[in-house]
Amino acid sequence: MTGQGHALDWRGNVSSEFTYFPKSSVGTNNWKFNSSIAAEVELTHDLTDAIRLTMHPFIRWDQQDDERSRVGVRELLLSTSGDTWEFNAGLGTVFWGVTESRNPVDIINQTDSIEDIAGDEKLGQLMLNLKWFSDYGDFEAFLLPQHHKRTFSGADGRPFAGITVNPDLTSYESNQGSTHTDIALRWAHSFDAWDVGLHYFDGTSRDPILIPQVIATTAELAPRYPLIKQLGLDAQGLYGDLAIKTELIHQTGNEITSHVEAVTGLEYTLVGFLSPLQENDKLPQDWCTPDTRNILKMLACNDRLDLGIVLEYLWDERGQQSAHPFQNDLLAGLRFAFNDAASSDALMGIVQDLDGGATTLSLETSTRIYESYRLKLLGRQFLNTKEDSSFSTIKNESFLQLELSYFF
Secondary structure (H helix, E strand, O other): OOOOOOOOEEEEEEEEEEEEEEOOOOOOOOOEEEEEEEEEEEEEEOOOOOOOOEEEEEEEOOOOOOHOEEEEEEEEEEEEEEEEEEEEEEEEOOOOOOOOOOOOOOOOOEEEOOOOOOOOOOEEEEEEEEEEEOEEEEEEEOOOOOOOOOOOOOOOOOOOOEEOOHHOOOOOOOOOOOOOOOEEEEEEEEEEEEEEEEEEEEEEEOEEEEEEEEEEOOEEEEEEEEEEEEEEEEEEEEEEEEEEEEEEEHHHHHHOOOOOEEEEEEEEOOOOOOOHHOOOOOOOOOOOOOOOOOOHHHHHOOOOEEEEEEEEEEEEEEEEEHOOOOOOEEEEEEEEEEOOOOEEEEEEEEEEEEOOOOOEEEEEEEEEOOOOOOEEEEEEEEEEEEEEEOOOOHHOOOOOEEEEEEEE
């Protein structure tokens, strides 16, 4: 950090989102089309030569779901650092994890589930965070004095799981409620081809237990947050174009079943995997022309196109009693990196439930338009859900979503 002028740096984006559900919901919210507008700004300002302020406010308006229309702050953080240490205080976001499908080790921040069905978006967490960097690894300690409730879609929101979660019925195992102070410790180090992290967490779970209740003849789910202790491991090994990844946690608590969760798998990247086509003597020399408008030719003539093959296994010792539906599932996916001027990418995946038989198809693709716009397409298709209790309530919730963002 430099003290000259202490300039304010900022960047942000404004996005418009359009979602289409082909089928009507099983609930009363039978709309099929939805639109939403959002904006967020990330600001950084060097208050002094040694102290930096980071702010990340956001706002969203949603046409159908009142719970999704809101104003909030993901980060409001003061940071300072020395040669071997860093200290952060305020509202911050921290990500732990290496796998593609799910990150059980990612325990610091609460999931913002109404913002992103995949659970990748997080709510800001009030924290005191100290980092120490050494030849023996990087050490982190966290004090987390305030718990955030998980966000859930309202009565008019989709995807709809067949019954509404009422946040007003939230309860905690701790008699301190949401003000219970959690602690977390983490150590991370690199060993040749491997990056390894170990952590310990003691506090209020980020995953609520959803308890059915009947309020004035209406069935609802009441979130309850138990106290837990969690030990976890994340590791990633890089061997040329092959990446081996694993995440493992063990949780205990008075109100939960002691259990182990794991996600493990690999990703193999085929770099420029279509380049042999251009070296094929049987094809005409002018087959690859720079100005072609044939999409198949554009793909085949891109010698920079990389293909990643992703395989992961998701397991939860609790089986059907798990707090999430991925207790014995297999993910297979293809990741395309076009390495073009528009930074285009695509990820296609299939998650197969090995117990109930449900299949989830997913598509995520994006490309930049001009210098400041990005177009993103997201799709989910839920199949074979009839005999699968974990997915039967969302059998009609397949959707297609288009998002256009302007970055400034």
